[in-house]
Structure formats: structure tokens, C-alpha cells
Amino acid sequence: MRISVIGCGYLGAVHAACMAELGHDVVGIDVDEHKVSELSAGRAPFFEPGLPEVLTRAVATGRLRFTTDMSQAQDATVHFVAVGTPQTKGSFTADLTYVNAAIDGLLPYLSEGDLVVGKSTVPVGTAARLAGIIEGAGSGAHLAWNPEFLREGFAVQDTVAPDRFVYGVPAGEPGVRAAEQLDEVYATALATGTPKIVTDYATAELVKVSANAFLATKISFINAMAEVAEATGADVTQLADAIGHDARIGRKFLNAGLGFGGGCLPKDIRAFRARGDELGLSDTLAFLGQVDAINLRRRERVVTLTRELVGDLQGAKIGVLGLAFKPNSDDVRDSPALDVVKKLVEAGATVTAFDPEANGTATRSLPSLVTVGSAAEAYAGVDALLVLTEWQEFRDLVPSEVAAAVAQKKVVDGRNCLNVAEWREAGFELRGLGRP
Ligand code: UDX
Numbered sequence: 001m002r003i004s005v006i007g008c009g010y011l012g013a014v015h016a017a018c019m020a021e022l023g024h025d026v027v028g029i030d031v032d033e034h035k036v037s038e039l040s041a042g043r044a045p046f047f048e049p050g051l052p053e054v055l056t057r058a059v060a061t062g063r064l065r066f067t068t069d070m071s072q073a074q075d076a077t078v079h080f081v082a083v084g085t086p087q088t089k090g091s092f093t094a095d096l097t098y099v100n101a102a103i104d105g106l107l108p109y110l111s112e113g114d115l116v117v118g119k120s121t122v123p124v125g126t127a128a129r130l131a132g133i134i135e136g137a138g139s140g141a142h143l144a145w146n147p148e149f150l151r152e153g154f155a156v157q158d159t160v161a162p163d164r165f166v167y168g169v170p171a172g173e174p175g176v177r178a179a180e181q182l183d184e185v186y187a188t189a190l191a192t193g194t195p196k197i198v199t200d201y202a203t204a205e206l207v208k209v210s211a212n213a214f215l216a217t218k219i220s221f222i223n224a225m226a227e228v229a230e231a232t233g234a235d236v237t238q239l240a241d242a243i244g245h246d247a248r249i250g251r252k253f254l255n256a257g258l259g260f261g262g263g264c265l266p267k268d269i270r271a272f273r274a275r276g277d278e279l280g281l282s283d284t285l286a287f288l289g290q291v292d293a294i295n296l297r298r299r300e301r302v303v304t305l306t307r308e309l310v311g312d313l314q315g316a317k318i319g320v321l322g323l324a325f326k327p328n329s330d331d332v333r334d335s336p337a338l339d340v341v342k343k344l345v346e347a348g349a350t351v352t353a354f355d356p357e358a359n360g361t362a363t364r365s366l367p368s369l370v371t372v373g374s375a376a377e378a379y380a381g382v383d384a385l386l387v388l389t390e391w392q393e394f395r396d397l398v399p400s401e402v403a404a405a406v407a408q409k410k411v412v413d414g415r416n417c418l419n420v421a422e423w424r425e426a427g428f429e430l431r432g433l434g435r436p
Contacts, residue, residue, distance in 0.1 A: 001025070001184055004076035006102045007083030008035055008066060010046060010155070010263065010331075011119060011148055015082055017054045018159040020064035022188050028066040029073060039066040047330035047357045050156040074109040078181055081106075082119045082148070084263075085271070092270035094123050103130050112140030115181045119148045121208050121268055123275040127168060127201035144169050144178040145201050147208035152262065153328035161189055165196040168204025209275075212268040213288060218253040219260050220294040226256040226434025227297070236434030237416050256434045257415040258302060258336040258388060259295040261325035266292070266334045298433060299336050302386065302414050303343045305431040309410040310383045314348035317407065319382035321375055322389025322415075324358035332361045337388035340414070342366060354378035356391055376405065384410040390417035399426035 001024045005016040008030035016028035030036050038045045042056035058064035073079055083098035099120055106116065116134055118127055131143040145168035150158035167182050169175035179198050183190060190196065222240055229236040236256040244251025269288045276285035310316040325335040332338050341351050352370050355362060359371040372378050375393065379385045379402055387394050395417050403409050403426045411423060413432040423430045
């Protein structure tokens, strides 16, 4: 199939590369010339395991190219819209500028039988509005909404072999045809029995935001239990193991710690609340305000624990391990780790930080940040060491080696990822989140 992908950020670049890998003929279109030239050379503009290999292979076959020229979409039949929907500055709403611009830019190049497929996360009601614009233009093209559930760090795997497909399609014959076209795009995964739900636009849009709201709620639930554990001397990690054995609850997404960040969960729950307000459903979605508040409180808690360990943060030397919002990513958008670093610096601490992949993105976001090239350099001579992203190499640190290098044997385990007994045995005073 001939496919265009509008927007080559995290979602679009991965989608374009994976669709070409599956045998489709793909053009990726983005306004950013630098991004387009990097991708054209088979280089991923961000860290994502497996993506450079897929990109290089697909570009070499000639089935994948990138351009800034929207008219190159003309030859494609299926057009994926994968642009960002960031949080609007000064408000909780989703900024739809890029989605609107992508549709406007695409309109002149659509023809009879084309399918525009929205993948971006949007407030419910957006697809119906955009369908009106596309159908009103009279090209004979239609719109489907096909949300994306990929996780950073597993983006290639999640795109090639997702756990489900959701198609939001228009009523009647155009909807039947849209579903057939999407089936053709996703034939490889569907052949392996991947579940598929064909529904209306509103349901498809809501599936995505409610999935993210549920995941965020699950994390904040366990972090609320961490607060209770801190007040009562209980251990939230054991509690999570115990309740997680109940198959109705499940152990996944019950890791208490510094909480969620990244380019999706925080802004998506805020945009969902904002949309709820517009729909007169403020009470219905008010709990998401608590989910957000619990999440943000964990960042303050790490600062408090650090202060308790070192006494005064003013002038304290703090080593930070981890800046990305989660391991196997260089993404620092709404990163809890970076937020903690900012708070420590504001309180007068001297912070030396290391992340295996996110030093660059973190320094671009916070130019005053001092990063070093290894974990050992980050903890040398510090008054306290903070582990804020659970990269495997931090889990694997040998406490006795760290003990020999630090000024004071004090550690905050912001992700409950360290072996507490081993660190204490090596003489460390260790504080975790929600555990004694
Ligand atoms: C998320 C959704 O999982 C994905 O389906 C959606 O398409 C985009 O948003 P992602 O942002 O890549 O994906 O990260 P995810 O793996 O969901 O983690 C989100 C945040 O939650 C991270 O900061 C992570 O550290 C945190 N988290 C996750 C916890 O604090 N505890 C957990 O138990 C799990």
C-alpha cells in the first residue's frame, strides 16, 4: 500500500519506519528539515531501541523516504496523521494547532477513495469535526481514528505487533471501506490474531485517553498507598506484590516511586479533565486532579527525604542517577527526575547528574544542569546519592564500590529499584518511597 505519515516525531517516525518494514511504500512528511535529513540518512533523532536498524533497512529498500513537501502525499492512499498534541501553555487543554495544520495541509492532495487516519491523541469530538472538514472539501476522502498505544522503549515492537487495534470509522459504507483499508495496512499483525475493535469516532478517541487515565490512576493509587505506608511503617513494594497476585488487580503498573512523567500520561490526563469541564463532566473526572496531585507530591517527597538525609540542602553535594522519565528512553518531557533536580538546585544543592541516554536532552531542557559521563563520576564525593530513573546499570551498582567513592553513605532510592539489604549492609542510610 502507498502510505503517507504526516508528522515524524516519536509516533510518526516509528510508524513510518515500521509500515515500510511491513512492506508498504511510505513517505514521511515533517516541517522540520533537520529531522527529515536525519531520518533520510537512516538516523533516529531520538533514542529508541531497535529503531535505527528498522530505519536503515527500510530506507535502503527504497520503500521509505522522508520529505518536507506535503505534495508528496498525493500518491498515497492512506494518510496517517501523527503530529503532537502538547499541553497548551497556561492551560490544561490539548493544543490542536499541529493536527489542524496537518489536515489543512493535506486537503489539496486528497483524492477519491483516500483514507486519512488520525493517530494523535485528541480530545473526544475532534475526529467528528475533522471529518466534517475533510468531507466538506469534496475530494471523496474519508477519515478514520486509529489511536496508538506504543510505549517508549518498546515502540518498534508495539507498532509492528500491538496488543490490539482500535478503528474509529464513519457510519455506513465509508466506514466499511475504511476498516478494509486499515485491515490491508495491518494485515501482518491481524494474521497473527491481534484483536480489533471497530467502533465510532468518539469511542476510539476515548479508548486512548481512558487507557492512559487508567494507567495513571493505577500508578497514583499505589503511590497513595506509599504515602499511607510512610505514615504507618508498612512496605508498599510488598503490598503491591501481595495485591498484584489478585488477577483482577495485576502487578503491572503498581511500582510505587517517583511517579509518571513523559510526553503522554501527564498531559493526557490534564487534557481529559479539561475536555470533561467543557462537556459539563467536571465532577466525573475530578478524580484525575487527585491522580495528578498524588503524582506531583512524590517529587516533593524525594526532595524532603534528601533534606532529611543531608540536613541542609544549601551547599550539599548531590549525585543524581537518571534524568529520563523512564529507563530505555532519552525523553525528559515532564520527567519526574529532572523536576527533582530543578527543585534541589533551587534549594541551593550542587547537583551532578548522569543518565545513560538523556544527558543531552536534559541539558537542552535545563542548560544550567551539570552532567557527567558515568555513574561513578556522578556519585564521587557526594553527600547523598539519588537514583531517580531505574536503568538496569543503576540496579546493578555494587554498593561497596559506591561506598568507597562517596563522601557520605546516604542514598535515596526514588524508584524502589535497589536491593535495600545489600545497600544497608554496605553501610548506607537508605530511604525509599513507601518503604521503611
Ligand atoms: C504511555 C502508555 O503506556 C502508552 O500506552 C501510551 O501510548 C503513551 O503513554 P510511555 O509514556 O512510553 O507510554 O510510558 P509508560 O511505560 O506507560 O510509563 C509512564 C510513566 O509511568 C513513566 O514515567 C514510568 O516511570 C511511570 N511508571 C510506570 C511508574 O511510576 N510506575 C509503574 O508501575 C509504571
